[in-house]
Amino acid sequence: LEKGYNAISEKGTLEKQLRELQDQEHSIKTRLKESEHKLQPYYQKKKDCEGRINNLIWKIRKYNRQETDEAESPLSSEE
Secondary structure, eight states: OHHHHHHHHHHHHHHHHHHHHHHHHHHHHHHHHHHHHHHHHHHHHHHHHHHHHHHHHHHHHHHHHHHHHHHHHHHHHHO
16 A cells, blocks of 8 residues: 555656656746847848858959969960
8 A cells, every 4th residue: 555655656756757847848948938038139130141252252353363364365365
């Protein structure tokens, strides 16, 4: 009888711990969503900056190709 009582008591304790952990999980997920929401403008700025950087890299490479082409053109015409 005592073993049965202990098992029931332990079950109640475990169920209580499970509810507490589920509450903590819910709280953490809520805070995570709030944090992601707060960070969203920064993610967008990062994405915009990366786009601008890639655009500048593309322009620099295009400019460098033009410079190279112009530098090589007189040599090939002189030969």
